[in-house]
Amino acid sequence: MATPTASGLAPAPTELAILPTAASRRRSPPHAWRRSWRRQLLPLLLLLPALGLIGLMTGYPLGRLVATSFQNLGPIQLIGHKVVWNGLANYRTLFTSSNLGTSVLQTVVFVLACVGLTMALGTGVALLLRRVGSLLRVVVSVCMLLAWSMPTSAAAIVWTWLFESEWGVVNYMLTATGLHFANHNWFGSAISAYSIITANIVWGAIPFVALTMYSALTLVPRDLFEAAAVDGASPATTFRQVTLPIVRPIFVLLTVLSIIWDANVFNQVWYLTQGNAQLLNVIPLGVWQYIQAFSSQQYGLGAAVAVIMILLLLAVTGYYIRIMVRTGEVQRGAKA
Amino acid sequence: MRAATPTLMAGTRTSRYRSMTWLWRAVALVFAIVMVFPVYWMVNSAFEPNSQITSLTPSFFPVHLTLHNFVRAVDHTAGTTVVQAYFWDDARNSLIVVTSAVLVTLIFAFLAAAAISRFRLRGASAFLVLILVVQMVPGTAMVIPIFLFLNNLHLTDNYLGLILVYAASTLPFTIWALRGFVRGVPIELEEAAMVDGASRFGAFWRILFPLVLPGLISTGIFAFITSWNDFLMANILMQQNYHQTLPVWLFSFTTNTGTDYGGLMAGCTIMALPVVIFFLLVQRRLVSGLTAGAVKG
Numbered sequence: 001m002a003t004p005t006a007s008g009l010a011p012a013p014t015e016l017a018i019l020p021t022a023a024s025r026r027r028s029p030p031h032a033w034r035r036s037w038r039r040q041l042l043p044l045l046l047l048l049p050a051l052g053l054i055g056l057m058t059g060y061p062l063g064r065l066v067a068t069s070f071q072n073l074g075p076i077q078l079i080g081h082k083v084v085w086n087g088l089a090n091y092r093t094l095f096t097s098s099n100l101g102t103s104v105l106q107t108v109v110f111v112l113a114c115v116g117l118t119m120a121l122g123t124g125v126a127l128l129l130r131r132v133g134s135l136l137r138v139v140v141s142v143c144m145l146l147a148w149s150m151p152t153s154a155a156a157i158v159w160t161w162l163f164e165s166e167w168g169v170v171n172y173m174l175t176a177t178g179l180h181f182a183n184h185n186w187f188g189s190a191i192s193a194y195s196i197i198t199a200n201i202v203w204g205a206i207p208f209v210a211l212t213m214y215s216a217l218t219l220v221p222r223d224l225f226e227a228a229a230v231d232g233a234s235p236a237t238t239f240r241q242v243t244l245p246i247v248r249p250i251f252v253l254l255t256v257l258s259i260i261w262d263a264n265v266f267n268q269v270w271y272l273t274q275g276n277a278q279l280l281n282v283i284p285l286g287v288w289q290y291i292q293a294f295s296s297q298q299y300g301l302g303a304a305v306a307v308i309m310i311l312l313l314l315a316v317t318g319y320y321i322r323i324m325v326r327t328g329e330v331q332r333g334a335k336a
Numbered sequence: 337m338r339a340a341t342p343t344l345m346a347g348t349r350t351s352r353y354r355s356m357t358w359l360w361r362a363v364a365l366v367f368a369i370v371m372v373f374p375v376y377w378m379v380n381s382a383f384e385p386n387s388q389i390t391s392l393t394p395s396f397f398p399v400h401l402t403l404h405n406f407v408r409a410v411d412h413t414a415g416t417t418v419v420q421a422y423f424w425d426d427a428r429n430s431l432i433v434v435t436s437a438v439l440v441t442l443i444f445a446f447l448a449a450a451a452i453s454r455f456r457l458r459g460a461s462a463f464l465v466l467i468l469v470v471q472m473v474p475g476t477a478m479v480i481p482i483f484l485f486l487n488n489l490h491l492t493d494n495y496l497g498l499i500l501v502y503a504a505s506t507l508p509f510t511i512w513a514l515r516g517f518v519r520g521v522p523i524e525l526e527e528a529a530m531v532d533g534a535s536r537f538g539a540f541w542r543i544l545f546p547l548v549l550p551g552l553i554s555t556g557i558f559a560f561i562t563s564w565n566d567f568l569m570a571n572i573l574m575q576q577n578y579h580q581t582l583p584v585w586l587f588s589f590t591t592n593t594g595t596d597y598g599g600l601m602a603g604c605t606i607m608a609l610p611v612v613i614f615f616l617l618v619q620r621r622l623v624s625g626l627t628a629g630a631v632k633g
Contacts, residue, residue: 040458042536046451047463049444050507057504058470061481068481078487125367131360140364143372149615150375151565153583154604158378161597169377169394203371211619264474266568267583274590286476293480294572306477317472324468 065310068303075297090304099288100305104312106282107263110194114262117202119255122209127239129214141211148207156271159200163187187273190281197272201265209254216250217243249327256320263313266290285309378608381601382406389598405602423603425578426585433495433581434563437502441559442552444503445510450540452511453518454526464512471508476568483572492573498581501569506559513558517551518544554618561611582607 071077072086094100125144129137150158162170163186174181187193220243228238244251269287273279277287285305293302381389382405383398410423452460482501483492491497525547526539534542567583574580577588586607589600 039456043451043455043457046447046455047457050448050511051463053440053444053500053504053507054466054470057482057500058473058478061478061485062473064485065477065481068484073484078484081488128360128364128367131357132364133361136361136364140368140371143368145616145619146375146612147371148619149608149612151561151583151608151611153565153567153586154378154608155374157586157600157604158374161381161601162374162377164597167390167392167394167597172392172394203374207371260472260474264476266476267565270567271587275587286474290476290479290568293483299480299484303480306480309474310477313472313474317469321465321468321472325465 065303065306068300069307071300071303073299073303078297078299086300090300093301094304094308099282100308102282103285103288103305104308107284107286107309107312110198110284111259111262113198114201114205114265115255115258117198118205118209118258118262119251121202122206122254123213123251125206125210126213126217129210130217144207144210147203148211150204152204152265152267153271155204156200156268159196160272160274163196187279190279193273193280197268200268200272201262204268205258205261209258212250212254213247216247220246252323253320256316259316260313263309263316285312378601378604381598382605384598386598405598406606408596409599409602409606422577422580422585422588426580426582429495429574429579430564430581433498433502434560436495436499437506437563438556438559440499440503441506441510442556445507445514445555446545446548446552448511449514449518450544452515454523454544464515467508467511471512475505479568479572482569486573493575493579498570498573501573502559502563502566506562509562510555510559513555514548514551517548517555520551521547557614557618561614564611 069090070085070087072084072089076082077084125140129140132140147155162168165171165183165185168186170186171181171184174184186196224242225238228242233241263284264286265284266286269277269280269284277283277291283291286309289302289305289309291302292305293299296302380396380398383401383403384395385400385402385404388395388400448463451457452463457463486492486494486497486501489497491500521544526543529539529543530536565583566581567587570581571584571587574584586600586603589596589603
């Protein structure tokens, strides 16, 4: 077998015509078109299954979602396979009802609370992990991994058990400390239910943020901290001037990912309210469109809510994708 | 730190530093307990007899170990409700659907990753941007059109429908991650094999595939976990009890007469177990991969 370097430096042009080497890139006019076409054919064939599946299960449904949002689609039309266009009627219904505004506001507040708490606590834990010994660090990491690995559905169900009014352990412990929490119903008011949903989401999200931030922090060279200490910088200044600039890219990435995930939560809301999300009064968009479509069987109206949700998220994701493209992550991957 | 004499300053600093260290240790320990407690409580309740579960003073350690909750969860003859009858059906459905979806995803993603990183393909950047965009589409918003689409094709209550949904939803991330693994294998190895007479596909199969196998396994496990945990799509697409998957099955423990918390915690434990095991195997790779990519970028 030839050594990799030898073959890489001087490939035989005939055998390796499809490889992106200098020899194959040189254009020879008579066959240039045919050769470049052949060179594109094989990779295109390799790409085709993935493209096809994404087109079929994401592209087409996305188009269909937008189309459905302009239709009157109820159980009758669904069974009869009828298409009834009703123009902007669904959107008009949404914008004239007071529900949309409050639901959008509720979603924004809810997502901001979840993301803010997750990022603040996650970063705090990452910094904390640097200050404790290796044994305690392992213990904390293992506990976080166990929490992180819990399926959201199972975790949410366990939380309903923790906060159960009669036999729940949380009420027991609070009562034991002398507070009046015996038979307290945590899901009795919307604010209280939302707090528990938020706590559950943050609990599940902290491990990823904390461990990722921790491993980002280990990338900060130690001599920078020493230099800052020699210069007499306070811990806060060191964090602002040394740590933050280095971990900022990962912090931004985690924040954007968290926004997308938290705007998209369904399981936690659904399981924690035991399928009765109406008790929340104001329901986040992602759950609302689901109820609109499948409980009320108004698919057109639900689709319109989903379209509004996608447009709202587009602002955030567009920013993220622009950053990815601008920093060359995409181009670098393509060139490889 | 400012203009004090070094020795004096060092003395006060270390004692303050020491008490702070103890404070940080205490905070870390409390945090660890808060994080792990729900998981512990799930397992603790799962092994407790029902009399203990519905007692006003919960026991923090499983004193009277029993498997009765597990028996009730999986065996419908011992069950208190009819809906719980479907554990074995639903477990089989989950396994078939999720495993098939993971295989489809891995094959498609491997081919796509090879196409992107091994060929000078026009439009590869556009494809990667497309992948990013697709990954950002909120899953909850896709339930309505996917239900309508599969309903038209008579693919609801059908394995194939759910397999396609899961394969498509995990594909973007899998391609994105695998691309990194393929990039890590020097192309010269394949070139050498081809100089020695291997075909293009022979080189992929004999050289590239074994070298990215660890990457395939870890991305495959992530795809598995994502699909295994899905409730939303399975709940809508699989309407018969015996067609459902385990996350939907978990919902069946609450009936009009109340919730069987012992059985429910046993069910949660059963469902979480494969995920926890798989997860512990691969999470390190995820975190290091993500930070490497993001900090470099």
